[in-house]
């Protein structure tokens with residue numbers, strides 16, 4: 001399953017394992033931090 005940034009739709013997402021934002025995801029492309037969308041590529045046409 002592919003994780004996508006809800007802000008810029010990038011798939012270049014890093015999971016934050018420690019610190020104040022632990023448990024969230026960080027977008028390498030736009031700097032968004034928080035929940036991400038989970039793509040459904042397995043159902044892609």
Ligand SMILES: [Zn+2]
Pocket residue numbers: 005006007008009010027028029030031032
């Ligand atoms: Zn982004």
